Amino acid sequence: MPNTSASRLDATIPRSAVAKSAILRSVRPEFRSAPLRSADASAEAGLRHIGSLIARPEGRAIIEQGDPATYVFRVIDGLLRAVLLLPDGRRYVVRFMWPGDFFGFEFGRRHIHTVEAIVGVKLMRYERARLDELMATHPQAGYQLLGQVNHELSSAQDHLLMLGRKTALERLTSFLLEMATHRTDPAQIMGKEARLPMSRADIADYLGLTMETVSRLMTRLRRRRVIALPTTDIVVLLNRAALVRLADCKVKALRP
């Protein structure tokens, strides 16, 4: 789903910093804000100086809820999840972080999510204090960040609509189409298949469903030849039109 309006040069990291749901965009394409251009050259250079590259293995927590917000991170490689927990253990996955995404920027002094590596990751880590300095010296950088946060906000609001008003099937199909926008195998034509490196539980917690419901719906889609599942973590979109139709709110389709 190419952003015709926005395929502007996106400097170092190929993936848009803020991954947008193709589906949510398709609901009202003309209303989406343009993806961020990366910060201007000098700010970008500045960033490079104040950051350091770190690697973390699968399963490791990068940030814990309540940690002092000392660092801001940018994903170079891998995949992470941001998690909120309720006292009784219910879990909600706020977002997944893909290469190019920033995370850990908190206006307050403490992190509000736990962030865990879903696979082994490489990250750039920036000191928050230095970032503030950078913003003071390069006002552009602050503006870029504002755009980033604003985009994340509208993304979260789309997700609110989804959780508040969409059925399980609509949520899952939206999710699959969103995942298909991420680069998978470079040899593959993007959008033809989706990689799901996260567990079914992660998907469920992201969509406000249970693992079992996700699993059942996957099976249903498979039986109807809308998708194929060569492995549990690869989804081939056999019938994209059907997926789009289902995601775009035709509620009653595709009965068991």
Next chain:
Amino acid sequence: MPNTSASRLDATIPRSAVAKSAILRSVRPEFRSAPLRSADASAEAGLRHIGSLIARPEGRAIIEQGDPATYVFRVIDGLLRAVLLLPDGRRYVVRFMWPGDFFGFEFGRRHIHTVEAIVGVKLMRYERARLDELMATHPQAGYQLLGQVNHELSSAQDHLLMLGRKTALERLTSFLLEMATHRTDPAQIMGKEARLPMSRADIADYLGLTMETVSRLMTRLRRRRVIALPTTDIVVLLNRAALVRLADCKVKALRP
């Protein structure tokens, strides 16, 4: 819906620009970012010059989805809702805007929500272009705005957790406690009662429920003497402790 109880506020806008849910805060109090200070004096003065005061009657749309994002607004008096619509008519209320709240700031060129006045409102309207100028000349202003947007983001993410993982009763009790943090009658001790100037349908669309469910739960809470409902739009919190307990995820309490 009677306009009579609509908050009558003084010009200085005492309410925090970003109203936070007491409950959501109570889930993890130490993680919340501090409420925003209002912009520094010069930026504030700058704001005053580039804005104009407007009034709109109950029911009027201030912004329509897809409108060019020419203006940014700040609520002086009254109450509004930001709405997202699905093609088939399902509706979701993203947020309510109370006195002091900003809205309509879009990083993109078009508004992504429809915003409607729930009661008659007074607004300050700022030209987006002028606001950008202001941010250039007063970098502080940009920083303030960043904080504002960031706060809205974490608010939206809390709401995601709620829609994704909380029961209907938990959502409603959270909502009531949130509403009780808003100034109502100045003579009243704040927090003892909540005004609900919005309709049951608005509440339902905000909480991802149906009108009927909201209504039934209200009745249940009333029967259990947790709240009283002298009128449909005034909720007296008879037993705040119980409300907090219910909101904080004791799922099985208070059966019909």
Next chain:
DNA sequence: CGTAAGGTTGACATTCCTCAATCCAGGTGG
């Protein structure tokens, strides 16, 4: 009074969740 609009209540349907059994792929040790 009478009407209209929002709110409440009830009966019933449906979706999704819960709990539990089973499957399957990948790793491990014999």
Next chain:
DNA sequence: CCACCTGGATTGAGGAATGTCAACCTTACG
């Protein structure tokens, strides 16, 4: 190489929470 184990994923049966549809009530207002 194969049996075994393990953890995630799938499937099934049954139930609870919430939605749907429709009737009824309440209030505001002409």
